[in-house]
Amino acid sequence: MQDTSGAQPIQTDALVIGAGPAGLFQVFQLGLQGIRCHVVDALPHVGGQCAQLYGDKPIYDIPGIPVCTGHELVQLLQRQVAPMDAQLHLSQQVAQLQRMDDGRWLAQTSQGLELHARSVFIAAGVGAFVPKALKVPGVERLAAGQLHYHPADLDMVRGRTAIVHGGDEEAVAAAIACADRAQTTCLLYRRDAFQASAPLLERLQELRDSGAIRVVIGQITQLHADSGLLRAVQWMDGEGQEHELAAQQLVVCLGISPRLGPVAEWGLAMERKQLLVNPATQATDAPGIYAIGDIVSYPGKHKLILCGFHEATMAAFAAAEYLQGEKPLLQYTTTSARLHAILGVSHPDA
Numbered sequence: 575m576q577d578t579s580g581a582q583p584i585q586t587d588a589l590v591i592g593a594g595p596a597g598l599f600q601v602f603q604l605g606l607q608g609i610r611c612h613v614v615d616a617l618p619h620v621g622g623q624c625a626q627l628y629g630d631k632p633i634y635d636i637p638g639i640p641v642c643t644g645h646e647l648v649q650l651l652q653r654q655v656a657p658m659d660a661q662l663h664l665s666q667q668v669a670q671l672q673r674m675d676d677g678r679w680l681a682q683t684s685q686g687l688e689l690h691a692r693s694v695f696i697a698a699g700v701g702a703f704v705p706k707a708l709k710v711p712g713v714e715r716l717a718a719g720q721l722h723y724h725p726a727d728l729d730m731v732r733g734r735t736a737i738v739h740g741g742d743e744e745a746v747a748a749a750i751a752c753a754d755r756a757q758t759t760c761l762l763y764r765r766d767a768f769q770a771s772a773p774l775l776e777r778l779q780e781l782r783d784s785g786a787i788r789v790v791i792g793q794i795t796q797l798h799a800d801s802g803l804l805r806a807v808q809w810m811d812g813e814g815q816e817h818e819l820a821a822q823q824l825v826v827c828l829g830i831s832p833r834l835g836p837v838a839e840w841g842l843a844m845e846r847k848q849l850l851v852n853p854a855t856q857a858t859d860a861p862g863i864y865a866i867g868d869i870v871s872y873p874g875k876h877k878l879i880l881c882g883f884h885e886a887t888m889a890a891f892a893a894a895e896y897l898q899g900e901k902p903l904l905q906y907t908t909t910s911a912r913l914h915a916i917l918g919v920s921h922p923d924a
């Protein structure tokens with residue numbers, strides 16, 4: 575799959591919201607029906623819960639794979655969907671979904687991307703994985719480009735005074751990366767106990783010892799800005815004393831957690847924060863919108879990857895009929911020359 579940021583609005587037959595295991599397999603099943611799609615995910619990578627919550631842990635109940643880790647399953651799915659050539663839009667949340675006059679759906683993302691889709695597949699799982707926000711007075715007055723949540727790149731701190739806020743692997747890695755670039759680097763966290771791999775902790779200690787990273791133990795209480803430009807971070811120590819630290823760039827790594835967010839505002843029938851679907855088609859109560867995976871509810875639903883795969887298959891067959899006007903024929907990947915062409919494989923008996 576490719577990561578694109580092409581011209582807007584994008585016209586597409588199918589939009590998949592969520593690139594967890596269910597969304598990825600949806601891409602594959604739509605591809606087998608000859609339907610190409612665009613995929614949007616709030617995370618900077620694909621894989622949903624498997625990648626974000628248990629990448630290195632084993633899964634034992636995927637048919638035909640006795641054991642694989644979350645990351646390995648995601649890699650296998652990526653390999654499987656590669657021939658479908660879906661366009662991937664990462665690090666953005668689908669914020670709005672509205673019906674257009676011609677019956678298509680207008681989706682708008684948090685990054686301003688607009689898509690006009692004939693069909694939509696909501697594979698939003700337990701919600702969009704978004705960074706935990708820093709909630710302190712003054713945060714709303716900062717101009718863009720000074721507060722960064724879990725940034726992939728730290729070039730913006732070059733030559734500036736930087737504070738990294740957080741205590742996990744990402745916070746420690748960000749502080750180490752800042753130490754190479756920033757004028758000064760401070761790692762600010764509520765405890766002097768960081769959760770990171772041994773090599774990262776060792777490197778942090780070296781940089782602390784050399785003075786390249788200053789570690790401050792406390793809580794941020796306020797941000798100070800002049801004309802919108804961050805000047806200092808106010809923090810409180812264990813004794814309740816307030817202090818100030820000069821800062822031009824603030825990097826916040828407080829973790830990433832799922833939020834149902836906008837899905838609940840799209841006017842679709844829901845029950846206990848889950849979308850109600852017809853399990854024969856995975857159709858919601860809106861024409862052309864299907865939902866699969868952990869986000870859905872129907873009698874007998876189980877929140878398992880295997881169930882998401884089945885639902886993606888049901889949704890693809892139903893959507894093919896909706897988009898192409900006739901019931902699709904059942905074809906086997908083993909024997910169908912049409913499917914071999916889609917998959918880009920040659921078969922001796924074809």
Ligand SMILES: Cc1cc2nc3c(=O)[nH]c(=O)nc-3n(C[C@H](O)[C@H](O)[C@H](O)COP(=O)(O)OP(=O)(O)OC[C@H]3O[C@@H](n4cnc5c(N)ncnc54)[C@H](O)[C@@H]3O)c2cc1C
Nearest residue numbers: 592594595596616622623667668699701702703867868879
């Ligand atoms: C610790 C743990 C272990 C597990 N082990 C197993 C197991 O062994 N076997 C098994 O079958 N299941 C297991 N599960 C459950 C399994 O992970 C889920 O059933 C599966 O991930 C659901 O897939 P999904 O694609 O529906 O949703 P998710 O994996 O949650 O992916 C949804 C994606 O949608 C994105 N998203 C949501 N809303 C938006 C939006 N508005 N805009 C853009 N993107 C959005 C999210 O960022 C996310 O990446 C486990 C779960 C956990 C937490």
